[in-house]
Amino acid sequence: MTATVTGLAVHGGPKVRTRPFPPRHLFGEEEKAAALRLFDDAIQTGGVFGYGGPEEEAYCREFSEALGGGFADMVNSGSSAVYVALRALDLEPYSEIVCPAITDPGGMMPIPLLGCIPVPADARPGSYNVGPDEVEACLSPRTAAILVAHIAGEPVDMDPILELARARGLPVVEDCAQAHGARYNGQPVGTLGDVAAFSTMSGKHHATAAQGGVVFTRREDLYWAARRASDRGKPFGLSGAAPAASSLASAATNVIAAHNLNGNDLAGAVGRVQLSKLDDIVRRRRAVAARIAQGLEICSRTVTAGWQPAGAEASYWFMRLHVEASRLTVAATAFAKAVAAEGIPLNPAYGAALQSHAPWFLEKRVFGTSHLPWSAPEYRAAGGDPQRTFACPNAISVIESDFNLSFHEGWGSTEIEDALAAIEKVEAALGKMV
Numbered sequence: 048m049t050a051t052v053t054g055l056a057v058h059g060g061p062k063v064r065t066r067p068f069p070p071r072h073l074f075g076e077e078e079k080a081a082a083l084r085l086f087d088d089a090i091q092t093g094g095v096f097g098y099g100g101p102e103e104e105a106y107c108r109e110f111s112e113a114l115g116g117g118f119a120d121m122v123n124s125g126s127s128a129v130y131v132a133l134r135a136l137d138l139e140p141y142s143e144i145v146c147p148a149i150t151d152p153g154g155m156m157p158i159p160l161l162g163c164i165p166v167p168a169d170a171r172p173g174s175y176n177v178g179p180d181e182v183e184a185c186l187s188p189r190t191a192a193i194l195v196a197h198i199a200g201e202p203v204d205m206d207p208i209l210e211l212a213r214a215r216g217l218p219v220v221e222d223c224a225q226a227h228g229a230r231y232n233g234q235p236v237g238t239l240g241d242v243a244a245f246s247t248m249s250g251k252h253h254a255t256a257a258q259g260g261v262v263f264t265r266r267e268d269l270y271w272a273a274r275r276a277s278d279r280g281k282p283f284g285l286s287g288a289a290p291a292a293s294s295l296a297s298a299a300t301n302v303i304a305a306h307n308l309n310g311n312d313l314a315g316a317v318g319r320v321q322l323s324k325l326d327d328i329v330r331r332r333r334a335v336a337a338r339i340a341q342g343l344e345i346c347s348r349t350v351t352a353g354w355q356p357a358g359a360e361a362s363y364w365f366m367r368l369h370v371e372a373s374r375l376t377v378a379a380t381a382f383a384k385a386v387a388a389e390g391i392p393l394n395p396a397y398g399a400a401l402q403s404h405a406p407w408f409l410e411k412r413v414f415g416t417s418h419l420p421w422s423a424p425e426y427r428a429a430g431g432d433p434q435r436t437f438a439c440p441n442a443i444s445v446i447e448s449d450f451n452l453s454f455h456e457g458w459g460s461t462e463i464e465d466a467l468a469a470i471e472k473v474e475a476a477l478g479k480m481v
C-alpha cells in the first residue's frame with residue numbers, strides 16, 4: 048500500500064472507518080425478563096427483592112461451577128471485590144502488599160484503605176502484567192501478600208510467582224476484573240491463587256447489570272471471612288454467636304467492623320443470564336483476536352499482538368498491540384494516535400492505569416492529609432524510607448510501546464479488516480523505508 052503522511056486522517060485526510068463500530072448488545076430480552084420476573088413477583092406478593100436471596104445465591108453457585116467448583120461471594124463492584132478478598136486474609140495494618148504497577152485504581156486503592164502498604168511491582172518487560180523477577184524485587188520481611196492482576200484478560204505467568212509465594216508462605220490474590228474466562232496452563236484464572244476478585248460492571252465480559260463484583264476462592268475459611276468482610280462483620284461461618292458484652296447487647300453478633308458491600312438479587316438475576324453467555328463471549332473474542340493477530344503477521348512489519356507467557360489463553364478484555372518504534376519515523380504513541388484518527392478504537396495511552404505514578408499514590412492521599420498508612424511510626428519500610436517511589440521503567444516503557452484495541456465479541460470481518468487497513472495505511476506513511 049502507498050500512503051502519504053498528508054493522506055492520514057490525523058492530518059485531515061479521509062478516515063479508513065467512518066461508520067461507528069457496532070455496539071456490544073450485551074444485554075438482551077433474557078436479562079430484561081429475568082429482572083422483570085423479580086419485579087412481577089414483588090408486585091404480586093407485595094414483598095420486595097433484596098440481597099442474599101435465591102437469585103444471588105444461584106448466581107454465586109453457578110459462578111463457582113463455571114470455575115470448576117469453589118465458593119463465590121457477590122459484592123457490589125470489582126473494587127469492593129479486591130477490598131474484600133484482601134480483607135479476608137486478615138492482614139495486619141502496615142504490612143506490605145506487592146501489587147501491579149499497571150492496574151485500575153480500584154485494583155490498588157483497597158490496599159491503603161485497609162491500612163496496608165501497596166508496593167507496586169514493575170511490569171515484566173513487554174507485558175502490562177507483573178513478572179516473577181519484578182515481584183521478587185519487591186518482597187521484604189514486611190510483605191504479607193502478593194496481589195496480581197491479569198490485565199487485558201492476559202494471564203499473568205503464575206507458576207513462578209506461586210512458587211515464590213509458596214516458598215515464603217505468602218497468600219496470592221488474583222485480580223481477574225479484566226480476565227473472565229482466561230486460562231493459564233488449562234486452569235481458569237481465579238483458581239490459581241488463594242482468593243480472587245472479579246469486576247462484573249457492564250463493560251466486562253459478563254455483567255451483573257450496571258456494577259458488581261465477585262470474590263471467589265476454593266478455601267472455605269476465606270469464603271466465610273469474605274462474607275463477614277462484605278456484610279458488616281455478620282458472623283457467617285462461625286459456630287456460635289459472638290460473646291455479647293452484656294445481656295442488653297446479646298442481639299448484636301457482628302464480629303468485625305466492615306462495610307456493607309453486598310451484591311443483590313436483581314444483579315444476581317441479570318448475572319445468571321449473563322453467565323450462561325460467558326463461554327460464547329470468550330470464544331468469540333478469542334476468534335476475533337486470532338484473526339487480528341494473523342492479519343498483522345501478513346500486513347504489518349511494525350505491529351504485533353502483545354507477548355504472552357506460555358500456557359496463556361487470554362480472554363481479551365481488550366487486545367494489546369505492540370508497536371515496534373524502531374521501524375517508524377515517529378514515536379509509537381504518534382503512530383497509535385494516527386491509527387485512532389483513522390476511526391479505529393485504539394487507545395493511544397494506557398498511562399491512566401499506571402498507579403505507581405498516579406497522584407493519589409505519589410501524594411499518599413488516603414486519610415486526610417495524614418499520609419497514613421505510610422507515615423505511621425509502626426510502619427518500618429523496607430530500605431528504611433516510607434516515602435520511597437517506584438520508577439517501574441518496564442511499565443512506563445510498555446505503556447509507550449503498546450496500545451489497547453478496544454474490540455469486542457460482536458466484531459465481524461468488516462471491523463477486523465478496517466482495523467488492519469488503518470494500521471497498514473498508517474504504517475505505509477510513517478514506517479521507515481527498508
Ligand SMILES: Cc1ncc(COP(=O)(O)O)c(C=O)c1O
Pocket residue numbers: 124125126127129150151152153154196198222224225246247248259260
Ligand atoms: C484490574 C482491575 N481491578 C479492579 C477494577 C475495579 O472494578 P470496578 O470498576 O468494578 O470497581 C477494575 C475495573 O476495571 C480493573 O480493571
